[in-house]
Amino acid sequence: GQVRKLGVPLLDQHEVIFLLTEQEGEESRVVGAIAIDQTKAAAGLAAVAIFQAENVIMATGGPGGIYDTVVYPAGHLGSTGVALTAGAAAVNLGEWQYGLASVKFRWNVSGSYQQVIPRYFSTNPDGTDEQEFLNNYFPTMSKLATGIFLKGYQWPFDARKTRNFGSSLIDLLVYQETVGKGRRVYLDYGANPKGGEGLAPFGLADLDGEAATYLKNSGADGETPLARLRQMNPMALQLYLDHGIDLSKEPLEIAVCAQHNNGGLKGNRWWESNLRHLFPIGEAAGTHGVYRPGGSALNAGQVGGYRAAEYIAHCYAERTIDRETFRHKYAGQIAAKIQVVRRALQTVGQDGQEMSSFRREFQQRMSQAGAHVRFPALVKTAVQEGEQQYRRILNYEVKLNNPAEILDFFRNRQLCLTHLAVLKSIAAYLERGGGSRGSYLVIE
Numbered sequence: 543g544q545v546r547k548l549g550v551p552l553l554d555q556h557e558v559i560f561l562l563t564e565q566e567g568e569e570s571r572v573v574g575a576i577a578i579d580q581t582k583a584a585a586g587l588a589a590v591a592i593f594q595a596e597n598v599i600m601a602t603g604g605p606g607g608i609y610d611t612v613v614y615p616a617g618h619l620g621s622t623g624v625a626l627t628a629g630a631a632a633v634n635l636g637e638w639q640y641g642l643a644s645v646k647f648r649w650n651v652s653g654s655y656q657q658v659i660p661r662y663f664s665t666n667p668d669g670t671d672e673q674e675f676l677n678n679y680f681p682t683m684s685k686l687a688t689g690i691f692l693k694g695y696q697w698p699f700d701a702r703k704t705r706n707f708g709s710s711l712i713d714l715l716v717y718q719e720t721v722g723k724g725r726r727v728y729l730d731y732g733a734n735p736k737g738g739e740g741l742a743p744f745g746l747a748d749l750d751g752e753a754a755t756y757l758k759n760s761g762a763d764g765e766t767p768l769a770r771l772r773q774m775n776p777m778a779l780q781l782y783l784d785h786g787i788d789l790s791k792e793p794l795e796i797a798v799c800a801q802h803n804n805g806g807l808k809g810n811r812w813w814e815s816n817l818r819h820l821f822p823i824g825e826a827a828g829t830h831g832v833y834r835p836g837g838s839a840l841n842a843g844q845v846g847g848y849r850a851a852e853y854i855a856h857c858y859a860e861r862t863i864d865r866e867t868f869r870h871k872y873a874g875q876i877a878a879k880i881q882v883v884r885r886a887l888q889t890v891g892q893d894g895q896e897m898s899s900f901r902r903e904f905q906q907r908m909s910q911a912g913a914h915v916r917f918p919a920l921v922k923t924a925v926q927e928g929e930q931q932y933r934r935i936l937n938y939e940v941k942l943n944n945p946a947e948i949l950d951f952f953r954n955r956q957l958c959l960t961h962l963a964v965l966k967s968i969a970a971y972l973e974r975g976g977g978s979r980g981s982y983l984v985i986e
């Protein structure tokens with residue numbers, strides 16, 4: 543609303559694929575950007591738009607597109623790799639938040655979705671062989687039910703909470719079922735956790751103090767998780783109904799998903815990158831560390847926006863490069879980048895890996911080797927495989943089915959670089975002897 547009120551021109555559907563830069567002594571700065579107009583992508587080169595820019599605010603979100611198992615909205619891929627290619631530095635890239643989320647409609651199953659204590663079960667991929675897979679790992683029903691309850695406000699996976707039947711043990715067991723055994727995991731709101739495997743039947747009266755008090759104070763004393771959710775938070779049921787999932791009729795499939803990149807592009811206290819005149823803000827900026835207090839992602843995005851705006855208004859308001867100089871001075875750089883677009887378009891119909899399969903390859907690598915369970919040997923192999931894959935796209939050893947896929951080519955190119963940078967950051971930490979912390983467990 544504010545942008546429209548001030549009459550700032552908006553160019554929707556333009557996706558930046560390159561930043562234009564200039565070396566100034568020891569430092570570099572951005573001077574513009576090249577984008578593809580998505581509405582014209584099928585027209586190939588005609589879709590390319592070139593922008594001169596005194597300053598670039600980069601609010602492109604976290605690089606959720608590098609993972610296979612994610613709760614980011616489908617279109618939110620991130621563009622960190624565009625800035626990395628231009629020479630922007632990053633920080634804490636390996637620090638993320640992972641947690642339990644539904645996969646059909648992407649949504650965190652935190653808060654009341656856990657506090658009503660649904661039944662967890664797993665099945666074979668074809669839905670057969672239902673198992674109460676948590677039961678073997680908890681000594682009593684009270685501990686199991688309390689662990690599920692606590693997931694509500696201990697949502698992200700936390701390496702510190704995997705011991706002593708902590709709530710993050712549940713994420714680990716879900717991971718063991720889904721990634722380790724190739725099974726599917728569901729939350730059933732129609733039934734309480736089932737006893738068996740040495741566990742007594744579920745009873746609200748047997749819950750540990752904190753959970754019992756909370757449910758009592760919320761008036762959530764219904765017989766089933768569904769009844770308790772209706773009492774505690776009916777909107778939570780409605781949300782899924784709005785997305786075609788009726789929790790009273792079907793179980794909810796879940797997985798441990800990547801949710802937020804705590805690291806990102808490096809900035810100074812004005813959110814300016816080492817690549818001067820570039821201001822990464824929001825989740826694209828690496829403003830958080832190993833842990834991130836809940837809610838602070840949105841706040842950090844707003845603070846970064848204000849800081850960048852203040853700095854630009856006071857220090858970078860003047861235009862330092864006029865239109866004519868821009869046209870002549872950067873013509874060679876622009877031509878070289880357009881040549882990359884031209885060359886990518888030449889892969890239409892040639893032999894090679896298709897864009898969808900190319901993306902799946904690095905996404906699956908990340909979810910297996912670079913998510914909340916990290917095996918140093920797997921990370922090492924993943925770095926080597928990631929390097930090979932990135933070389934393939936740099937050498938155009940891929941295939942576009944039609945010119946409209948040009949955007950997928952550039953998305954994959956920058957996402958592939960980003961996944962490699964994240965893996966290298968993880969590998970560097972492990973090589974220095976780093977262990978479990980934040981939202982990941984390191985298993986030797």
Ligand SMILES: Cc1cc2nc3c(=O)[nH]c(=O)nc-3n(C[C@H](O)[C@H](O)[C@H](O)COP(=O)(O)OP(=O)(O)OC[C@H]3O[C@@H](n4cnc5c(N)ncnc54)[C@H](O)[C@@H]3O)c2cc1C
Nearest residue numbers: 557558601602603613614618620621824825837838839840
């Ligand atoms: C399920 C879920 C729940 C969350 N809950 C919370 C919470 O409770 N509290 C909290 O603080 N945080 C939460 N987060 C994190 C928080 O929502 C995000 O960190 C935040 O929304 C990111 O905002 P952003 O503006 O930086 O990026 P985004 O909202 O991701 O927006 C980035 C935009 O940039 C566009 N874009 C990307 N690349 C390009 C390009 N090359 N050219 C042009 N445009 C581009 C994208 O299309 C997108 O529109 C949650 C995240 C998820 C996924």
